[in-house]
Amino acid sequence: MLLILSSIILALSAMASRFTPPTRAQQLAAIGPTAALPRPLQRALEPRDDFQPLPEPGPSDWLANHAEVGQTFDEFAGSLPNRPDNHRGKLYLQPLGTFNESDAPSLDPLRRFTAAFFMMEVVVLPPADLAQNHITSRRNPWTGQSQLLTGDILNALTARLPKDAFVLLGITMMDLYPDPSWNFVFGQASPRDRVGVYSFARYDPKFYGEAPATDSRKLMLRRSCRVLAHETCHMFGIEHCVWFRCLMNGSNHLAESDARPLHLCPVDLRKLQWSIGYDVVERYQRLLSFYREEGFEDEAQWLEKRLRFIAPRE
Ligand SMILES: [Zn+2]
Numbered sequence: 001m002l003l004i005l006s007s008i009i010l011a012l013s014a015m016a017s018r019f020t021p022p023t024r025a026q027q028l029a030a031i032g033p034t035a036a037l038p039r040p041l042q043r044a045l046e047p048r049d050d051f052q053p054l055p056e057p058g059p060s061d062w063l064a065n066h067a068e069v070g071q072t073f074d075e076f077a078g079s080l081p082n083r084p085d086n087h088r089g090k091l092y093l094q095p096l097g098t099f100n101e102s103d104a105p106s107l108d109p110l111r112r113f114t115a116a117f118f119m120m121e122v123v124v125l126p127p128a129d130l131a132q133n134h135i136t137s138r139r140n141p142w143t144g145q146s147q148l149l150t151g152d153i154l155n156a157l158t159a160r161l162p163k164d165a166f167v168l169l170g171i172t173m174m175d176l177y178p179d180p181s182w183n184f185v186f187g188q189a190s191p192r193d194r195v196g197v198y199s200f201a202r203y204d205p206k207f208y209g210e211a212p213a214t215d216s217r218k219l220m221l222r223r224s225c226r227v228l229a230h231e232t233c234h235m236f237g238i239e240h241c242v243w244f245r246c247l248m249n250g251s252n253h254l255a256e257s258d259a260r261p262l263h264l265c266p267v268d269l270r271k272l273q274w275s276i277g278y279d280v281v282e283r284y285q286r287l288l289s290f291y292r293e294e295g296f297e298d299e300a301q302w303l304e305k306r307l308r309f310i311a312p313r314e
């Protein structure tokens, strides 16, 4: 009996800690050989000690509850993901419903961030009228808040996908649900149709009845930038990251998401660069000016340090 009990306990603890942080050799193998790449890109892919290892997941964290094997650069490139080109080279953002100055992230900083992050032209479309697009809504039985049905939104977006769009992403301050039996969903996408929809509602402290913090505008913008960049990277075929602490780490709850950095680890930076073909130095410089303007000090300092290594001034 005791033996059975102790083996059950062993099995349970093995389940809870099935994530083993990768070794440096595994991290480098996931990045892949870089000798043939241009010098600045090669340096941008050198981790040094600028990328933190993932901590052991706590019981409610993503990696304790989802078995992620990780996607190497080679696996990504071999999966023949969607890539932007001259005909389908723009990122479109479609606001759904209203974005109030008081509680929503401003659309212009969101656009500037997305343009710098992906080094692509970003177009913010005029807000769409929900009724005109036949989008079903309901009042959530638990929170009492209005919610939109994601399937209807994805259908409406697919029908109006611009010819030159790489992707069309709906963004909204309304809460979402994917099916009447669900409580809510943060977002949903159909990468094959190149459309997705994401809600910022649950990133607003007010959603949980908390008083707005002094820097709540900055917090809201930062959270919105993070979710938009993370989800848009998924549209490029980039999967969740297990190699380093990275924008592409999965997250199970708000605290875990808040702890994610805004930058990509070398494995995912290489994937995005391969897809888009941007200049890594120019991209970091554009992001750096955005972070300085918006007061994202930690990210600005991190980028300054990386830039000193990647492109040292002679
Ligand atoms: Zn994700």
Ligand SMILES: [Zn+2]
Binding pocket: 241, 242, 243, 244, 245, 246, 247, 248, 249, 264, 265, 266, 267, 268
């Ligand atoms: Zn990563």
